[in-house]
Amino acid sequence: MTIIKKGLIPFIMVMSFLLALSPLSVSAEIGSKTLDMPEETLTTGFEDRDGDGWTTLEEEAAFLEELAEMSDRVSYTQVGTSVEGRPIRLVRVGFPEPPSDEDIAAGNNILIMGTPHGNEPAGREMTLELMRDLAFTENDELIGQLREATILFVPTPNPDGRGANTRGNAWGVDNNRDHLNLDTPEMETVADILNEFQPDITVDAHERPSATGNPDIEMLWPRNLNVDEELRELNKELVQDYMRPDVEEAGFSTGLYGSPGGAGGGDERILRNMLGLRNGLGILTESAGSQEPLDRVDMQREAADSILRFYRERFDDVTELVDEAPERQAEVGSDPSEPFYLDGADNWDPTIVLDPKACGYLINSSQAKEINRHIDLFSLQTEQVSENGVFVAMNQPMMTVVPFLLDEQANYNEVNGLPLGNCLNPGEVEPPLGVPSLANLKILADRFEADGEFANDEAARAVNLHLTAVSQFEEQGETEKVVKHLDGLLDLLEHQRENELLSEEAYNLIEPQADSYMKDLQYAFYQGFVEEDGNSWDSSDFVNLHSWPTNPDGATYTIQDNTGQVDLDNRQQGNGSAFGRITPDMEETENSELLVRFKADETGNNQRLRLWLQSDAFSSGSSMPVNGYGIEMNLNTDELILRGRYDSSSTNFDRIDANMSDEWHWVRLRKQDDELKVRLWKDDMEEPDDWDMVHTLSPDEYLPNHSGRALLSVINFDYDSSNIFNFDEIIVDDLDQSINN
Numbered sequence: 001m002t003i004i005k006k007g008l009i010p011f012i013m014v015m016s017f018l019l020a021l022s023p024l025s026v027s028a029e030i031g032s033k034t035l036d037m038p039e040e041t042l043t044t045g046f047e048d049r050d051g052d053g054w055t056t057l058e059e060e061a062a063f064l065e066e067l068a069e070m071s072d073r074v075s076y077t078q079v080g081t082s083v084e085g086r087p088i089r090l091v092r093v094g095f096p097e098p099p100s101d102e103d104i105a106a107g108n109n110i111l112i113m114g115t116p117h118g119n120e121p122a123g124r125e126m127t128l129e130l131m132r133d134l135a136f137t138e139n140d141e142l143i144g145q146l147r148e149a150t151i152l153f154v155p156t157p158n159p160d161g162r163g164a165n166t167r168g169n170a171w172g173v174d175n176n177r178d179h180l181n182l183d184t185p186e187m188e189t190v191a192d193i194l195n196e197f198q199p200d201i202t203v204d205a206h207e208r209p210s211a212t213g214n215p216d217i218e219m220l221w222p223r224n225l226n227v228d229e230e231l232r233e234l235n236k237e238l239v240q241d242y243m244r245p246d247v248e249e250a251g252f253s254t255g256l257y258g259s260p261g262g263a264g265g266g267d268e269r270i271l272r273n274m275l276g277l278r279n280g281l282g283i284l285t286e287s288a289g290s291q292e293p294l295d296r297v298d299m300q301r302e303a304a305d306s307i308l309r310f311y312r313e314r315f316d317d318v319t320e321l322v323d324e325a326p327e328r329q330a331e332v333g334s335d336p337s338e339p340f341y342l343d344g345a346d347n348w349d350p351t352i353v354l355d356p357k358a359c360g361y362l363i364n365s366s367q368a369k370e371i372n373r374h375i376d377l378f379s380l381q382t383e384q385v386s387e388n389g390v391f392v393a394m395n396q397p398m399m400t401v402v403p404f405l406l407d408e409q410a411n412y413n414e415v416n417g418l419p420l421g422n423c424l425n426p427g428e429v430e431p432p433l434g435v436p437s438l439a440n441l442k443i444l445a446d447r448f449e450a451d452g453e454f455a456n457d458e459a460a461r462a463v464n465l466h467l468t469a470v471s472q473f474e475e476q477g478e479t480e481k482v483v484k485h486l487d488g489l490l491d492l493l494e495h496q497r498e499n500e501l502l503s504e505e506a507y508n509l510i511e512p513q514a515d516s517y518m519k520d521l522q523y524a525f526y527q528g529f530v531e532e533d534g535n536s537w538d539s540s541d542f543v544n545l546h547s548w549p550t551n552p553d554g555a556t557y558t559i560q561d562n563t564g565q566v567d568l569d570n571r572q573q574g575n576g577s578a579f580g581r582i583t584p585d586m587e588e589t590e591n592s593e594l595l596v597r598f599k600a601d602e603t604g605n606n607q608r609l610r611l612w613l614q615s616d617a618f619s620s621g622s623s624m625p626v627n628g629y630g631i632e633m634n635l636n637t638d639e640l641i642l643r644g645r646y647d648s649s650s651t652n653f654d655r656i657d658a659n660m661s662d663e664w665h666w667v668r669l670r671k672q673d674d675e676l677k678v679r680l681w682k683d684d685m686e687e688p689d690d691w692d693m694v695h696t697l698s699p700d701e702y703l704p705n706h707s708g709r710a711l712l713s714v715i716n717f718d719y720d721s722s723n724i725f726n727f728d729e730i731i732v733d734d735l736d737q738s739i740n741n
């Protein structure tokens with residue numbers, strides 16, 4: 001059969017869905033049985049327009065409401081909310097009606113998700129049509145399947161992206177690189193669903209937006225090397241022995257997604273891989289996004305029908321392997337002879353292998369707090385083993401994500417845990433220092449006391465008194481007082497060092513911790529880079545550290561000499577530029593100030609540093625926000641430009657000569673009420689009192705958003721020069737918070 005042509009659809013649908021269903025026909029003969037279908041049935045906006053225009057978000061809402069009204073088999077609820085406040089809905093289809101969520105979770109289910117990338121809409125249309133057809137089918141096999149297992153749908157996991165037709169969410173974050181870190185509300189919602197229902201199979205429907213075909217649709221299983229091997233084998237069978245032949249028989253060409261080492265690899269942040277790491281079967285589908293919309297939805301549908309056929313015919317194999325996978329993985333986790341792979345794929349040799357791997361990781365209490373949502377949404381088992389120590393064993397079903405989250409060598413870990421080679425008494429091991437926290441300060445003070453780093457008991461007691469006060473105020477939520485006492489602690493430590501009451505070495509360990517912890521509390525955003533050389537920027541402090549292009553990366557984020565560096569590559573042929581976009585993880589502020597100490601290794605090339613305040617999100621494909629106030633440091637023209645962004649276009653307010661050199665500089669950008677101010681000065685000078693530029697905003701220059709976040713970006717327009725931008729501290733101060741004023 002060839003690809004279905006528009007005019008033939010009603011006829012061919014009846015033919016090809018003989019065994020499935022046909023909501024459009026009044027009655028159809030199947031063997032000796034007659035299917036009585038509703039005379040008028042529900043259609044999507046996409047169907048109403050015969051493929052000329054995707055179903056809108058409003059039409060989806062109305063469609064789901066009507067479907068649940070018309071059919072007892074369907075129920076749906078809002079299970080999450082996007083960045084911009086749009087609902088994310090979970091649809092349940094069962095027979096004669098969907099079981100309770102508890103029973104769905106305890107029983108068997110399959111989850112079909114459409115369109116995590118907002119500009120890949122065919123999968124979403126497929127989910128809407130499929131849930132409708134299942135709601136009305138009279139086909140015995142399908143009804144039998146619905147009795148046996150619930151079919152779950154999330155038609156639109158990225159509603160903001162679908163609304164704006166962008167790949168990422170409203171922050172510009174690629175949702176399909178967020179299934180480990182769970183920084184976006186959208187993927188936190190998906191993680192919650194996966195964790196609650198533990199689907200036997202999950203389908204993640206994508207498209208290749210610029211592909212015209214060859215093949216029409218690609219598929220792939222989880223390639224991550226830590227996925228249970230028996231599950232992977234069954235997952236491959238699903239692709240090779242069911243989906244590909246079925247979809248090809250329907251007239252579409254098929255292939256495997258990606259190439260070895262590139263897209264389609266083992267990246268633990270991609271849903272396809274995470275589904276395997278969550279001990280279920282996972283399937284990626286990728287239709288050719290530049291074909292006719294009707295064809296794209298058809299090929300997605302053929303793939304989904306084939307997956308349902310596999311789930312029916314191999315139900316016992318699937319459920320047995322999936323049910324037993326957690327226990328198998330816990331055994332692998334506790335077996336030191338089994339390595340753990342921090343990269344690689346089933347078709348690509350790993351380069352970072354933990355062999356032997358740890359038997360577990362020790363983290364401190366504040367690190368445990370920091371990864372609370374991961375503990376929750378991956379159902380991780382943890383144990384408080386000492387006052388400041390929390391133990392995470394590898395002997396557990398979800399050990400598959402533990403090193404990815406806790407091992408310093410992992411590419412996207414959340415915290416640096418301490419890997420243990422012996423797990424008999426983790427409570428007796430000193431917990432690691434994590435990001436600056438009160439727990440860290442206590443750990444250090446105790447350690448100094450035990451190691452004789454204080455000259456006498458009195459010196460140790462003075463430090464402990466301060467920490468006790470900090471701890472009490474922290475418990476009471478009195479941030480202002482916490483900051484005050486930390487400031488006092490810093491003075492005390494300085495005094496003790498000068499008077500040799502505390503060793504120099506100990507001072508150098510505890511001072512940066514106390515200082516960073518204070519600044520974290522004091523500011524809306526604070527980023528210092530007191531880290532080991534060669535580390536990446538701590539991705540948990542940022543919503544996004546973005547690079548254009550990827551592979552090779554236009555922007556690479558590393559730490560050298562306690563300095564955050566952005567290595568900005570030269571522009572590649574065929575691209576407009578190379579750039580990096582930095583999105584701090586912070587609350588939105590209104591009146592605020594951005595203070596950055598920075599240095600460009602070279603000046604004079606066609607590169608820019610851009611800093612923004614009160615911004616919403618980066619414009620698609622741009623290093624500037626949709627809306628925001630900011631400055632541009634142009635290294636080519638040596639100008640500093642004060643600028644507003646309105647609905648993705650720029651208005652320049654003012655400019656000065658920057659007199660930039662390759663030395664360290666400070667820049668302070670302030671937005672207070674209707675004034676925008678900026679000053680730039682060399683690091684070896686005192687900060688001047690005068691501002692370099694002051695612009696009074698007229699009412700028509702106000703932003704539509706009353707509050708927003710700071711954004712930073714670097715961009716290179718040169719084909720033949722690269723550069724390194726160095727950042728020492730990045731501080732965003734909320735001027736409406738009384739704490740610093």
Ligand SMILES: [Zn+2]
Nearest residue numbers: 117120206207
């Ligand atoms: Zn995609």
